[in-house]
Amino acid sequence: MKTFGIVGLGMALAPHMASLADLRGRARLAYAVARSPARRAAFEATYGVAATYDLDAVLGDPAVDAVILLTPPDSHRSLGGRILAAGKHLLI
Numbered sequence: 001m002k003t004f005g006i007v008g009l010g011m012a013l014a015p016h017m018a019s020l021a022d023l024r025g026r027a028r029l030a031y032a033v034a035r036s037p038a039r040r041a042a043f044e045a046t047y048g049v050a051a052t053y054d055l056d057a058v059l060g061d062p063a064v065d066a067v068i069l070l071t072p073p074d075s076h077r078s079l080g081g082r083i084l085a086a087g088k089h090l091l092i
Contacts, residue, residue, distance in 0.1 A: 003064050004064070005029075005033065005064050006033065008070030008071035009043045012070040030064055033052055
């Protein structure tokens with residue numbers, strides 16, 4: 001089973017969560033990351049998974065295989081670089 005983190009809990013979230021649900025048994029969501037407390041709270045209420053502000057926790061967890069980056073395009077270079085530098089697969 002592959003373990004994922006999601007960074008960015010905005011408008012692109014729903015189809016990605018549906019895909020992860022379809023992959024149940026083969027993929028597990030361990031982290032959801034967003035800067036906005038309101039988005040974290042809405043995510044937790046909708047999906048029943050704890051959300052965090054701490055990207056470093058995701059990147060430092062050796063159990064995380066890949067990160068799905070759903071942030072605005074202008075953040076992809078910096079955040080994607082951090083994710084790749086941490087040795088994680090990156091899906092944008």
